[in-house]
Amino acid sequence: MSVVPEDLRGELEADPRTGEIVARLEEELGAAGDSAALERVRVSFLGRKGRVTALLQGLRDLPPQERRELGRLANLLKSFLEKELARRAEQLRDREMEEELRRERLDITLPGRHIPLGSRHLLSSIIEEIEDIFLGLGYQVAEGPEVELDYYNFEALNTPEWHPSKSLQDTFYVEVPGADYRDVLLRTHTSPVQVRVMESTPPPVYVIAPGKAYRHDVPDATHSPMFHQVEGLAVDEGISMADLKGTLETFARRMFGEDRQVRFRPHFFPFTEPSAEVDVSCNMCGGGGCRVCKGTGWLEILGAGMVDPNVFGYVGYDPERYTGFAFGMGVERIALLKYGVPDIRLFFDNHLGLLEQY
Structure with a gap:
């Protein structure tokens, strides 16, 4: 051819x-x-x-x-x-x-193997959702060490030496050669990040501090020796309790629904005065009372208050010129309340049935 x-x-x-x-x-x-x-x-x-x-x-x-x-x-x-x-x-x-x-001798007609796609863990998603809300309000995200000094975790937060939270029953202390046995610890909250930010940053300050915290708790349905927190701090001229109330009401309704009711109850924290615990109306019963809210119609979501002037003294802020508020919430608790998860331990057990739902 x-x-x-x-x-x-x-x-x-x-x-x-x-x-x-x-x-x-x-x-x-x-x-x-x-x-x-x-x-x-x-x-x-x-x-x-x-x-x-x-x-x-x-x-x-x-x-x-x-x-x-x-x-x-x-x-x-x-x-x-x-x-x-x-x-x-x-x-x-x-x-x-x-x-x-x-x-x-490849049989290209055979179907391929299905590889299931992973997704964000529920706790990671909750942290991102909290961050998004506060970033939208003008806050910045700050981080700090999980192995912390007693000074930042307790002393600079106006916590007296005799306070029960400093006992071996509540706090994990870390042995460090050359240091006192109670000088170094696993942080019990992310509030030390706020102190470190104030030490290095002049006012105004608007930050949130997400991260892990550790307490000497026996694991049960609502407690874990390791858990996640998001704490927040706002310091500026003229900040009042009304600003705190407006900020947390905005957060609560964006997180749990615009129809949620929010209430503040008096409480005590060493580093804030006045202090309050914040509740939202139960999303399971709408405030009528059920097993989840123990018949009260309310769910506690976080603690908050106006920064004690003594704390400003540790970081060199003028308490006559500046005021501020602080708040802190447990991420696992927010997830429990928002999605009705019955046991905090499910978050750490790689429970596939739970993870596939979110």
Whole structure:
């Protein structure tokens, strides 16, 4: 079977020089049965010393009329050969691929294995949701060490030496060579981050501090020795309890629903005065009373208060000029209340039935 189409072949054979190349091309291209042989044909005709290349280079020595006609034929031959080589190369690649697949005996009709996609853990999602709410209110996210000094965890937060939270029954202390046995501990809240921020940043300050905290609790449905907190701090001129109330009402309704009612109850924390615990109306019963809210119609979500002036004394803030508020919430508790999870331990057990729901 002829390699060169009949009409083109007839035109090229009109000149013995291109006719000779066509004859050699028919012979060599017809015998090229693999990619290596096809490459040898390309080099033989189109390479630096190939037949077609030599013919084109010799045109400069011919008379104008002859050069014009032979140049036309040579370029027709070159154009055909380039296209034909590309076409045959693609055919050979396809054929070689088919042969390789047959050798490997792959059954490409078998269905692939389903690889289930992972997703964000519920606690990670809750932390991100809390961050998004407060970032929208102009806060920044701050972080600090989990192995902390007693000074930042207790002393600079106005916690007296005799306070029960400093006992071995409530706090994990870390043995460090050369340090007093109660100088270093696993932080019991993320409030130390607030102290570190105030030490390094002049007012105004608006930060939240998400992270892990540790307490000497026996694991049960609502307690864990390791848990997650998000604490917040706002310090500026003229901040009042009304600002605290407005901020936390905004947070509570964005987190639990715009129809939630919010209430503040008096409480005590060493580093805030006045202090309060904040509740939202139960999302299970709408405030009517149920097992989840223990018949009260309310769910406690966080603690808060106005920063005690003594705390400002530790960080060099002028309590006559600046006021501020602080708040803190347990991430696991927020997740328990928002989604009705019955046991905090499910968050840490890799309970697939729970994780697949969120």
